Each structure stands twice: as C-alpha cells, then as structure tokens.
Amino acid sequence: MDQNIEIEFKNLLTEKEYMDLFKGLNLKTQNIFSQENIYFDTINFDLKKKKLALRIRIKNTHAEITLKSPHKEHLLETNIAISLLEAQQIIKSNAYYTSDSIADILRSYGLDTNIPLKIFANLRTERIEQKNNNSIIVLDKNYYANQVDYELEVESSSAEEGNQLIDDLMKNYEIPKRKTPNKIMRAFNAIHSKDTEV
Incomplete structure (x- = not known):
C-alpha cells in the first residue's frame, strides 16, 4: 500500500484543443497507453456523499485499487x-x-464496510504524458456512457508550479477555463442523466 497527496489541475478540452496541444507538445501516438477505471459505491452512493471515490484501474500488465479521500x-x-x-x-x-x-x-468516515459495494461506472482512457520539471502534463481522451471527452491535466509535486504550468499552457493555446468535474463525477452524471431520460 502507498499513499500520496494528489496535486493536480485539470481542464476539459475540445477535440481541436486536444489536437493542438498534442501537436504543439510534439507528442507521439505510439506513446499513448490505455487504462480502464471501474468505479464502486454502495447502492445509496454512501461514498459519494462523503466525497470519497473508489476505483480499480486496469492497465496492460497490472491493476490497482485506489481510494481517493x-x-x-x-x-x-x-x-x-x-x-x-x-x-x-x-x-x-x-x-x-x-x-x-x-x-x-x-470506517473512519463512518461508513459501514459490511454494506456491499457495486460497480456503477466504467471509463476507458487513452492517455499520454510528458514530464515538465517537477510536473507531468497529461492529455486524456475518455470514453464513458457512449460519450467521448478530452482533458488536460497537470500533476505536480507543487501546487504553485502545477497551477502556473496549466495556466501557461491554456494561455499559450488560447484554451478557456472550464468547470471540470473529475472523471468519476462526469461518468456518474452521464449515466444518471441517461437513467432519468424518458
């Protein structure tokens, strides 16, 4: 088991913005890798209510369980x-x-771990990363609930550095700041809206 503080900044992209960044950063298609996220919660979404997220991430050769709190x-x-x-x-x-x-x-969040957890969303990501000093620039193409979206993420060991890097990228590529819920929320909202369609 390992634990780390996740310092990341993200912004949703249009397909054109994604391609402009891809080309502008000289990224190569052969460096794209795929991963699948499977999200769990109780039937009443008790984890979501506590702002917790639980997933299994599957890559080519291994997998991991992640709890975000x-x-x-x-x-x-x-x-x-x-x-x-x-x-x-x-x-x-x-x-x-x-x-x-x-x-x-x-249990530290007051959850009853005897209540079974169920899969409520799947999301597949085609990801490419580029190191930048103490940060990593990430471009994601995400597939979920018959939808596709594009996302820029900056993961950093420093909030100040990460925030500056994503601001610079968005300014240089003329990308507007957009409200960007995390992946689990986007998948949940997409599935929930489909469930409520008449």
Whole structure:
C-alpha cells in the first residue's frame, strides 16, 4: 500500500484543443497507453456523499485499487497493487473486497464496510504524458456512457508550479477555463442523466 497527496489541475478540452496541444507538445501516438477505471459505491452512493471515490484501474500488465479521500485542498490517494486476475475476479463478482487498510479509512468516515459495494461506472482512457520539471502534463481522451471527452491535466509535486504550468499552457493555446468535474463525477452524471431520460 502507498499513499500520496494528489496535486493536480485539470481542464476539459475540445477535440481541436486536444489536437493542438498534442501537436504543439510534439507528442507521439505510439506513446499513448490505455487504462480502464471501474468505479464502486454502495447502492445509496454512501461514498459519494462523503466525497470519497473508489476505483480499480486496469492497465496492460497490472491493476490497482485506489481510494481517493479529501485532504485539505487536494486529495489523499491510497493505492494497493493487485494482479489482473484479482481485478477481474472483483469485477466478475460485481462486488468489492475491501483490504484492511481501505476498510479502515472507510470506517473512519463512518461508513459501514459490511454494506456491499457495486460497480456503477466504467471509463476507458487513452492517455499520454510528458514530464515538465517537477510536473507531468497529461492529455486524456475518455470514453464513458457512449460519450467521448478530452482533458488536460497537470500533476505536480507543487501546487504553485502545477497551477502556473496549466495556466501557461491554456494561455499559450488560447484554451478557456472550464468547470471540470473529475472523471468519476462526469461518468456518474452521464449515466444518471441517461437513467432519468424518458
């Protein structure tokens, strides 16, 4: 298990803005990699109510369980590496086995860990990254609920540096600032709106 403070800044993009950044940063299509996020919650969305997010992320050769919890102005990520087989077993059973460490965190928020967790959203991302000093520039193309969106993220070890970098990128590429809910919220909202369509 490892824990880290997630300092990231993000902004939704149009397809053209995504392509302009891709070309302008001299990124290469062969460096794109794919990952799938499977999100869990109780049937009553008890984690969402506590501003918690629980997912399994599947990559080509491995997977990990991640719990995101509020931490000051950022998020605390608790990550546990699991095998692809373990990930598939969790997904196949449509239930979630909480490790002791994650269960402890859930209980610290007053959650009953005996309540079963279910899959409520899947999101696949085609991602490319570029290192920039103490930060990483990330371009994501996301697929969920029959939708596609594009996103710029800057992950940094310094809030000041990360904020400055994304501001500079958006200014240089004439990208307007947009309200950007995190991926789990976008997937949840897309699925919820489909569920309520008449």
